[in-house]
Amino acid sequence: MNDTVKRLPFDLTVWTVSIVAGLALLAHEAMAGHDFSSARNARWQAECGACHVAYPPQLLPAPAWHRVMARLDRHFGTDASLDPGAAAEIGAFLERHAARTSRDTASGRITDTGWFVREHDEVPAATWRSAAVKSPANCAACHRRAEQGDFGERSLRLPR
Amino acid sequence: MGTIDSRFRILAAAMLGAAPILASAASPAELRAQFEAAAREAEPAYAGLSASRGEQFFRSRHGSEWSCASCHTDNPLSAGRHAKTAKDIAPLAPAANPKRFTDAARVEKWLRRNCNDVLGRACTPREKGDVLAYLMSLK
Numbered sequence: 615m616n617d618t619v620k621r622l623p624f625d626l627t628v629w630t631v632s633i634v635a636g637l638a639l640l641a642h643e644a645m646a647g648h649d650f651s652s653a654r655n656a657r658w659q660a661e662c663g664a665c666h667v668a669y670p671p672q673l674l675p676a677p678a679w680h681r682v683m684a685r686l687d688r689h690f691g692t693d694a695s696l697d698p699g700a701a702a703e704i705g706a707f708l709e710r711h712a713a714r715t716s717r718d719t720a721s722g723r724i725t726d727t728g729w730f731v732r733e734h735d736e737v738p739a740a741t742w743r744s745a746a747v748k749s750p751a752n753c754a755a756c757h758r759r760a761e762q763g764d765f766g767e768r769s770l771r772l773p774r
Numbered sequence: 775m776g777t778i779d780s781r782f783r784i785l786a787a788a789m790l791g792a793a794p795i796l797a798s799a800a801s802p803a804e805l806r807a808q809f810e811a812a813a814r815e816a817e818p819a820y821a822g823l824s825a826s827r828g829e830q831f832f833r834s835r836h837g838s839e840w841s842c843a844s845c846h847t848d849n850p851l852s853a854g855r856h857a858k859t860a861k862d863i864a865p866l867a868p869a870a871n872p873k874r875f876t877d878a879a880r881v882e883k884w885l886r887r888n889c890n891d892v893l894g895r896a897c898t899p900r901e902k903g904d905v906l907a908y909l910m911s912l913k
Contacts, residue, residue: 666859691858693890697883748860755860 651763653711658704661696667753667760671711673724679708681722690723725750737772746773802868802875802910809903816899823900828908831901840892842905851912867912875906 650670662668671679683705687695696704719726734750741747746755753760759769806823814820832842832850845863846854851870854863865871875881889897897905 665856666861687890693887695887749858751858752860 648765648767649763650765653707654763655704655707657700658707661700661704663761665692665694666751669724669753670763670765671708672713673717673730674708674713674727675716675718676709676712678718678722679705679712683708741772744773798877798879800876800878800881802906805875805878805881806903806906806910809899809906812899813903820900823903823907825904825907825911828904828906832905832908836893838892838894842888842892844892850909867909869910869913874909 650672653671658671659668674682682689683701686701687693717724717727717729724730730750737756741756742750748755753765756770756772757765758771759766810823813823832846833848835841835844840857844857846866850866853865855861856863864873866874868874885897885902889895889901
């Protein structure tokens, strides 16, 4: 009897600590899933980032990046051709840090992957159409730290 | 969070980026003179660059979807916006953006791409020179 009374606060502490730790771990996992800042390359940032957010290599598997780099002169409706040295360096960087899971698309667009569609299924249609967003390629319209590879919810703000 | 790391990255990027910039350093006036000389060579009857012809060229869609102004706007002294991705584009006129036309390799890269996008072909030296003369005339 005495034993149970004594153990109760201890049990509570253990439970509280476990639950808090568990939640913290879950939050960390959720954030880690949106933090692509570990893979950086100056040429990738400069060249890809000249026309759009330099999309993190983790967003497409290696074969998809390979196809992108092989057709830069016809890059989704524009000529994005690079000199061979820059193309080789950026291609190697993209493939080295590419997605390990299947995030492939027939179109080659990141925005057509099942992953992208699922992640954005709560975004209202009006937001996609707004002048501030204009295109789903415009990550930085909502992901304010997209340029730094941070797509976490803390820096997320939908424009009006 | 990560300020030291990002400062290091910026420094590293600046150091890496400095090499090609130094290799092809130029000024708008030098590039304009180069285009003019190449145009004279290509067209013996050539009468010199024209800023007004450059402006017309800059704003024309050339029978297709885009003009230069589609992204760089009708006022190249102001910032533009990429017609597809909506990314901000720094002003193109040297008076508004002193970094413009100071790196020959960079200028050639963008003219190759953008002339292909707007005209479906490379621009001639006269077209390049006229547009640069127009951009340099803006104050």
